[in-house]
Amino acid sequence: MDSQKSGQTDRRDFFRKALAVIIGGIAGIVPAIAGLRTFLDPLKHKSDVAPSGVPLIQVTTLDALPNDGVPRKFPVLANKTDAWNKYVNVPIGAVYLRRTPDDKVEALNVVCPHAGCFVDFVAEKGNFLCPCHNSLFTMDGKLADAKSPSPRALDSLKVEVKDGVVSVAFQNFEAGRPDRVPVS
């Protein structure tokens, strides 16, 4: 009888220990898998730019924009984080900003919608010219020449001016198509 009790106690101890080993194993494996995924996928970048909605990024001050209506080019900087590092104020693109006669601010992405080159502002002619295949755009970004290979106008971006600071809802769009499809 005693040996039967002792046998039951041994079995209970065995199952209790086995359960503890299984739970401990699972608890150890979960973070290991998470760490492995991060290790194997270091290019899975996180960014301060939310995937949904387009956050406003401060670009310059209103004072930095002259009243002559001529576009000026500004870099767009933002913070980025990857698996290991946080990068502060790295360039993510550039915009042309200009004050309009009614004292508003317009923003155009510098990227040519044809194949992604950066357009230049040609001050003597008052237009934008893409150096790659000669797409021509007016000062407000419209296509200026029917022969331009660009399938659409330059991409205008939303601007907010608050307390003398100019912010832009910066976004890149897919090149080579007539409609605006945001690059994710």
Ligand code: FES
């Ligand atoms: S990339 Fe601008 S015209 Fe081709």
